[in-house]
Amino acid sequence: MAETVSQMEKVRNMMQRFIAVAALIALFVVFSLVTDRFFTIQNILTIALQTSTLAFMGIGVTYVIITGGIDLSIGSVVALSGVVAGLAVRAGMPVLIGFLLALLAGIACGAANGLMVTKLNLPPFIATLGMMQIARGIALYVTGARAVAGLPEEFGILGNGALFRTTTTLPNGRVVTKFPGIPYPVIIMVIVAIIFDFVLKHTRLGRFTYAVGSNQEAARLSGLNVNKTKIIAYIISGGLAGLTGIVTMSRIVTAQPNAGVAYELDAIATAVIGGTSLMGGAGTISGTMIGAFIIGILRNGLNMQGVSYFIQQVIIGLVIIAAVAVDQLRKREG
């Protein structure tokens, strides 16, 4: 009997993943059929580019949610780290150093979140709600609430450059793009996804992350360092929010202290659509990537269809609800 139970569970888990992938493919096919310019290399790369920042944040928050926490500070950390990069570069530092400082700012915010959750024993919702206000406040204060513009061209390379871009010059002197190239953020997204997927699946840190979220007391009584595991999860989330800040500001070659408002909600939605449980203990990076692409394709396709941004919001809201409802129904059957 135990055998049939585990078999059924396996089938059900596969079903859920299958539903998510099927939804992704269905969206892709439908938009390809109804929109002319949807299924082109150019547009697919655009979708990937638009999805990259969502994926960074989603991957980070997936770690936090698996430990049983939540990170509401992501959007504000995106703004703060972007602003740190912008101000550093405008002050004359090399772009690379500016970006590194931005990443460090994100990591510092994440570490602060982790320390508040573990050492001060604050509920994650409260700790990161506080950080959301603090990071946003600092970003606005240091910039006087104005965009940091006038940045050098190199500031925009990361966000706007691409690998393998090939162009030819026609006899009349016009430059034509033969292949638009793979945008750098997309390459980073692939690398980040592979690394964090591997860490979660195959390393002790990943194992501890699941164990802490699955049963914190059992993890502690098995000798795991619960606090360290949680702090690392928040650092990952903060660091990837920092990366998102860098990419976002690089794309517009401006550091915007108002950027990233409510991004944390997109990130959480991404994780949840991908099957991450807000109760902790369950979730995968591949699921989160699927979630990110579902949102990315929906936005892109609906945009091309000329659907109002407000209606897009409604649709994405419905998708979040449907994804979790399917998950709940699946559990109830079990």
Added chain:
Amino acid sequence: MSKEILRVENITKKFPGVVALDRVSFDLRRGEVHALVGENGAGKSTLMKILSGVYQPDEGTIYLNGQPVVFRDPVEAQRAGISIIYQELNLMPHLTVAQNIFIGREPLKRGGFIDDKKMSEDAATILSQLRVDIDPDIPVHMLPLSKRQMVEIAKALSHQAEVFIMDEPTSALTESEIEELFKVIRRLRDRGVGIIYISHRLEELKHVADRVTVLRDGRYVSTDEYQSVTTDQIVRKMVGRSLQEKFPPRTSVPTDKKILEVRNISRAGVLHDISFDLYQGEILGIAGLVGAGRTELARAIFGADPKDEGEIFLFGEKINISSPADAIRAGIGYLPEDRKLAGLALEMLLTENITLANTEEISNSLGIISNKKEKQVAEHYVNELDIRTPSVFQVVKNLSGGNQQKTVLAKWLFRKAKVLIFDEPTRGIDVGAKYAIHKLIDSLAKNGVGIIMISSELPEILGMTDRILVLHEGRLVGTLQTRETNQEEILNYAAGLASNTSDKTEITL
């Protein structure tokens, strides 16, 4: 003979792949306590869920006061007069006692406002009928567990319940609270209420049971007047075989080699200056009433709770323990009394649970876990401990209690623990699986692992240990040689009526 109030006839309930109840019949009379016993999986809870409307039977009929009835949901069962007092209590902690008793049926004043005064008075009336001293106006979370149970009973009584179902009502109570509960049960019985009493603790039935029905593997086995059967006979009916060898023969022999020395452990208000030694080959029992500090002592040694004072020596070497990680590094393992809350990550796999405390062993210097090694480790322990599972990649939640306990044990064996502290090792485990666990504990002791065993079941303590520490209100009041003592003596010490804290009663071989 008193009049029949409830009868079920030939109830069958099937779940995918299993027949939970197979043509079971059962009846309950007015003014009787009818004990329902059986191993885990015997069908007790399924039958209770059918009686209380949670499940519907596939076949068979329920008669209430002679009339056939169908309960489509728990509300219908409750309206018909069947109330169930769950193991996990169903009260709203921040509401008052009166508000809980009358939830959803609050007496109203004119204008639709709740009549708090009347509600409070009515609650007081019901509580006084049970002769329990509870203020109806204080929030439930301020009451100890035993009083909350009384509130549940009062609530059921206010529903005019004629049938009470009590599922393991004493599992979390102290001796004196159990006494109190039994008094209330007798009072309910005298009022003509019928009570179905489910319990693992066969010993306590003698205080309340009028009749006892045994279920086994979803089938009805027997119903007897309690006076006419012995506990041994009941156990035999439960397991379907004679339990001559209730405990395995001990093969390990205590030596005079000290493994663990615990010195002067104290924790304000909980533990007072406790010292003892553990010898190689020995199984050391810790007995005491609920609240005596047994689990607290184990957790203090293991570093799970802070201690104010005290030293611990392992093989003569002093070890500093301020967290479970420290204790585990030194070689101490703890199997907590509540496996599901503290011992296992239930949603994770068998493999992952076995290796959880020792992932270094299966990973490389970068912290990358080898799936192959992990699988081998899990397979090794599944064979060695005879963990019944379809696959090593099974989710632990789906294993039976006995196999879950073996999984926790495997975790510590893989960590090469030199001292294991078992806290209620066989609580909630089938009689058959208990035997297997006991056998494992003995063979561990034989292989040189130091074993401390905490148990509330005195037969288990007497059947398995070499020496017994008895705690009373956080103090070590007695060290007894198992072969020279008996239940009565242990209870005398546990109740604080005797003491021999001349801790020099070291082992005399």
